[in-house]
Every structure is written in structure tokens, then in C-alpha cells.
Amino acid sequence: MARRVLRPRADLQKEGAALSEVYDRLRGEIVDGTFEAGAQLVELALAEKYGTSRTPVREALRRLEQDGLVERAERGMRVRTRSPEEILEIYEVRISLEATAAAAAAQRRSDFDLIRIRRAQTAMDNTATDDPPAMAAANRAVHEAIWVASHNGTIVDLLTRLNNHLTRYPATTLKVPGRWSEALAEHHALIDAIEQRDADRAHDLARDHMTKARELRLQIYRDEPAD
Incomplete structure (x- = not known):
């Protein structure tokens, strides 16, 4: 042997x-x-x-x-190559998972989870709008805090993987005119629903928030100059 x-x-x-x-x-x-x-x-x-x-x-x-x-x-x-079909596939899954994570966070969040989410949102509120990478990072931190508050490791893992796919589409939807202030308002409404433990409202707000992000992502892709 x-x-x-x-x-x-x-x-x-x-x-x-x-x-x-x-x-x-x-x-x-x-x-x-x-x-x-x-x-x-x-x-x-x-x-x-x-x-x-x-x-x-x-x-x-x-x-x-x-x-x-x-x-x-x-x-x-x-x-990996990029395509509008891939964007649709990614967001089809992400919309569902983000909504499920938000509903679970409303049901399961601890006081500490809520503090962490609100701190992330405060940091996003104070992010300079002339720094797209910082805007995207601040936005991602809020979403990740909500994922963690769901207390569902599988959801966190899957959403992290989906986010990796989206890094190949570097332009942030938050730079579309009017989207930053709109996204902030949507986040605050979602966080309020999580604080109030209103799972149905949290689910619907997260779904609508990500649906808008999908449409803007497709718009950005269509507007990109051809190689």
C-alpha cells in the first residue's frame, strides 16, 4: 500500500x-x-x-x-458573454428571491437585524451621488442586510451568486435620472414594513423594487453602444 x-x-x-x-x-x-x-x-x-x-x-x-x-x-x-436574455433570466429568479427574503425578514428579524438594516440605509442616504461605485456598494449593503435578516442561508447563498452574475453588467441602474431618490424612498418603505413585521407588504415592495431594477437594467443594455 x-x-x-x-x-x-x-x-x-x-x-x-x-x-x-x-x-x-x-x-x-x-x-x-x-x-x-x-x-x-x-x-x-x-x-x-x-x-x-x-x-x-x-x-x-x-x-x-x-x-x-x-x-x-x-x-x-x-x-462569459452578455445578453438581454440573461438579464431576464437573472432577474426572474432575483425578483422572486428578494421578495421571499424580505417577507422572511419581516417575520424573523431581530432587533439587531433591524439596527443593521437601518444603519446600512443611513449610509446609503449619505452616499455622494457623483460616485457610481459607492452608490452601488451602499445599495448592495442594504439588500445584503435584509438577506441576512431573513435567517435563511440558502436564500443568502443564491442571491450572492446572482449578484456575482450581475457584476458583468457594471453600469448601475442607480445613475438613471430620478432612480436614486426613487430607490431611497422604496428602501425606506420596505424597511418600515420589515420593522412592522408586515410580511405581505414587504414581499410586494421588494418585488416591485426589483422589477423596476430589471426594466432599467434592460434599458441600459439597449442603450449601450455596439462593439
Whole structure:
């Protein structure tokens, strides 16, 4: 019987750090558009770019495939392509899950959950409207606080994965004229429903909020210049 060779812990830690660094850098460059939709992701070229071996690149690509940011093509991996059909698919599921999360939060939220949601909303209220990435991050923090208040780990996991898909559509719907103030008002109404433990109203408000986001996302996609 062959003996199992145990690798030194330092080597494993070094590999883990390299994987994490490659994953973070590659994910960031996909999200910010450095690698455009459909771009080929060649392991050897990426390893040279990041100054590492092909192993952490291969593992990073595998993780990004699970995240929905890359896909397999005839010649290896590529940045996942974008389409209006995908937007509709993502939001079809997201609208349902966001509404379910809001209803569950209204039923199950603790006082601490409510404090965390309101703090996130206050931060969003005070976010500068000339900084789209900060606007999107503040908005996401409010939604994530509501997800957590649902006390349903499966919902949180699924919504996190869907949000990963949407990072390939970097333009935020919150920059559409009038949407920022509208979104703030919708958030406050939703949070009030959660505070009052009105699950039905929370469900409907979250559904309507995300339905508007879907329509705006499609509008932005239609208005994008063709490549």
C-alpha cells in the first residue's frame, strides 16, 4: 500500500495565497472591463501576467466559472458573454428571491437585524451621488442586510451568486435620472414594513423594487453602444 505523502503546511499556505491573489485580480479585471465579454482566458498568458504558475490560474478560473463570470468555450475558458436574455433570466429568479427574503425578514428579524438594516440605509442616504461605485456598494449593503435578516442561508447563498452574475453588467441602474431618490424612498418603505413585521407588504415592495431594477437594467443594455 502506497504511503500518502503529506506536503509541508508552508507550501500549502503559499499556494492558497497565490490562488487568492490570482482570483481577486482576475475577478477585478473581469468586473472592471479589462477583460471584455467573450475574451479568451489563456492559462499560460495569465500565469505570465500575474507572475505565478498555471496551477493557481487554473483553480481561479474554476472558481470564477462557479461564480458565473467565465464559461467554457471551444478553445478553453473565456469571459462569459452578455445578453438581454440573461438579464431576464437573472432577474426572474432575483425578483422572486428578494421578495421571499424580505417577507422572511419581516417575520424573523431581530432587533439587531433591524439596527443593521437601518444603519446600512443611513449610509446609503449619505452616499455622494457623483460616485457610481459607492452608490452601488451602499445599495448592495442594504439588500445584503435584509438577506441576512431573513435567517435563511440558502436564500443568502443564491442571491450572492446572482449578484456575482450581475457584476458583468457594471453600469448601475442607480445613475438613471430620478432612480436614486426613487430607490431611497422604496428602501425606506420596505424597511418600515420589515420593522412592522408586515410580511405581505414587504414581499410586494421588494418585488416591485426589483422589477423596476430589471426594466432599467434592460434599458441600459439597449442603450449601450455596439462593439
